[in-house]
Amino acid sequence: MPKVLIGDTLSPAAVEIFHARGIETVTKTGLNTEQLIAEIPEYDGLVVRSACKPNADVMAAATNLKVIGRAGIGVDNIDIKAATAKGVVVMNTPFGNAITTAEHAIAMMFAAARQIPAANAETQEGKWPKSGYMGIEVSYKTLGLIGCGNIGSRVAERAIGLKMKVVAYDPFLTDERAVELGVEKVELEELLKRADVITLHVPLTDQTRNVLSRENLAKTKKGLIIVNCARGGLVDEEAVAEMLESGHLAGAAFDVFAVEPAKENVLFGKKNFIATPHLGAATNEAQENVALQVAEQMSDYLLSGAVTNALNMPSITAEEAPRIKPFAGLAEKLGSFAGQISDFGYDEVVIEYEGEVADLNRKPLTAALLAGLLRASRGDVNMVSAPAILADSGVKLTETKTEASPVYDSLIRVKVKTKATKNATEGGWRTLAGTVIAGQPRIVEIKGMALEGDFSPVTLYVNNLDKPGFIGALGQMLGEAKVNIATFHLGRTEAGGEAIALIGIDSVPADALMDKLEKLPQVRYAKVLTF
Structure with a gap:
């Protein structure tokens, strides 16, 4: 038993x-x-x-x-x-938990706008402080959503019902989905300038950590209210404390903190700061x-x-497991690779199945790939939630199958159409393909360039020009930084053309080393990937 x-x-x-x-x-x-x-x-x-x-x-x-x-x-x-x-x-x-957390965020917004906790405390002390509390109406104000996914979209629905104008910053929110929700999609800079209330609904990842930094908070309107019922670490707590003291912020309501349980915090005791102990x-x-x-x-x-609903393996039945499991692992890693190099979001995803894998149950394979893709930016995404999250974001998904594969018995290819933003010089398609060899996932194509490499736990991915001296300079940099090379795989379009280096390394390189690498004249793009 x-x-x-x-x-x-x-x-x-x-x-x-x-x-x-x-x-x-x-x-x-x-x-x-x-x-x-x-x-x-x-x-x-x-x-x-x-x-x-x-x-x-x-x-x-x-x-x-x-x-x-x-x-x-x-x-x-x-x-x-x-x-x-x-x-x-x-x-x-x-x-x-989605509806419950959305409702808590709305409740926290009202509590801060009307200073309810402080007014309640003084009233029950017998002070009757009627003249001491002048509230803020939320109707016809602008609510800024940072994150408009599963929970954020529900907050948007409720805010619109309160006659609020909703603007949303989410790199993965498409124009079509924004129209469907009735929100205006904006960049973060514009949200910071326009919002009367900001509420956060994103996971804590490298891309979202400290998204409301001191620098970003300084760009906001005087009288702003901040609500965080998502994750601690998204907001600079010290900067919020100072801005509450100065009066730049009219209020802040946090359900989550950078350190939990929060037995003490720089925000505690500040004027019109409201805290709940992770009750979302x-x-x-x-x-x-x-x-x-x-x-x-x-x-x-x-x-x-x-x-x-597994976070670390695909959802498959016991009968399907022996055949599907190795390809699901490959799909998840291809998705993770694509997600990690799609820095500015994407509008479209194409998944191609070739050869024997095309005859398998592809639903768990697609779900595994999408989970890997979305997890790079959205944190805790699993195979069940990934297709729904992608659909909610409005990203177009196309899946094709071909019975024969020219080179391998089976091949999975993913194409991601990335966005170009004012901070990015290029968008366009990112293409990766892989297969299973002796039961192990292998990557066999990047940006149309053939190579055969493994998915090392820590991988340095470099897109460079095929010029003499690059490999030597790269090896010297890694050696001087005491970063050991485990595997090294290369691909190129033609002599002197575009090239790819996929290097398995034993430790994550320091930011200073990556800055130095990106300044090499041959380097077009460099990123540390983890699998």
């Missing part, structure tokens, strides 16, 4: 699902890392919310663990890389929905091998 450890509070109805399926459960909440390490070896599954933190040390001790289920969306508390290396499937419940998903309805969903998903996996 499989055995599941419930590491955070879970509804009795969800626990009953495990029992009805013949799965034993033990509930032990509040375990620290040492206690979790001691407990985990005897369990096949682990259920968590946000408090229980299965890190790399826990994974190392998890000798029998097969699946971790997150009752919710965010998986910041789970070391997915360590889980993947251990062969542990990580699942989440991607849609159960904390409603009875949302908690029940995600708990029931995660119990069903984990039971299916432990009993039949079916994988649903």
Whole structure:
């Protein structure tokens, strides 16, 4: 009988699902890392919310663990890389909290606009401070959305119902989807200038970290209200504190913080600052929905091998697994590659299947590729949510199949039509292709150039001109920086033309080294990729 450890509070109805399926459960909440390490070896599954933190040390001790289920969306508390290396499937419940979080953001906006918490406190102290609180109407004001995906679009719907003008910054929001939602798509600079209220709805990634920096906050209107119910680390908290003191900001309402639990913070005690302890998903309805969903998903996996809403492996049935699994891994890596080099978003995605792979069930392969593609910019995207997220963004998806492949038994090719922006000199198509050789994914084409390379965990990708001296200069730079080269693969159009270098390295190079590399006269583009 499989055995599941419930590491955070879970509804009795969800626990009953495990029992009805013949799965034993033990509930032990509040375990620290040492206690979790001691407990985990005897369990096949682990259920968590946000408090229980299965890190790399826990994974190392998890000798029998097969699946971790997150009752919710965010998986910041789970070391997915360590889980993947251990062969542990990580699942989440991607849609159960969207409405609840959107409603919380709207509630926080109203609370800041009318200074409700402070007015409530003084009223209950018997002060009756009627003249001390002059609120702000939100109707006919401009709401700036940073992120207009699953949750942001729901905030937009509610804000429009309040007669607000909504502008949205989201590189992956198409013009068509913006029209459908009734929002105006703008660049970040314009949003900063126009918004009366800014609310954030993006994951914390390298591209979104500190998106409301001190510099960006200085570009905003006096009297702005900021709402953050997404992730800590998106906003410069010290700058917000100073601007609340100076009066540049009329209010700020945060449900999330850079360090959690936030027992102390520079924002605490500031005028018209409102804080809640990460309650965005904390409603009875949302908690029940995600708990029931995660119990069903984990039971299916432990009993039949079916994988649903997985973050680190494709969703496939037990019958399909032997044939599909290696190609799903290839598709996810091709998508991740394409996503990481599409710096300014994209309008269209084309996936081509050639040869034997064209006859397989392509739905999980496409979902795996889209998950890899979107995860580069949107964080916690899984195979179930990826197609819906892409559809919601309005990005056009085309899938084709060809029975024969000229060179390989099977080939998967992805083409991404990237956007050109005022900060980018070029858009156009990015093309990658790969195959499976001896059970392992291999990349065999980049930008139409043939090469054969592996997906190293850390890969330096360089698009350069095929000129003498480049490889020597690159090798010398990496050597001087003590960055060891594991693999080196090259491709080119013709002698002296455009070329590609794909270098597997043992460590992530410093920013200073990348700056130096990009200044080489032969280099057109350079990026560190992780797989």
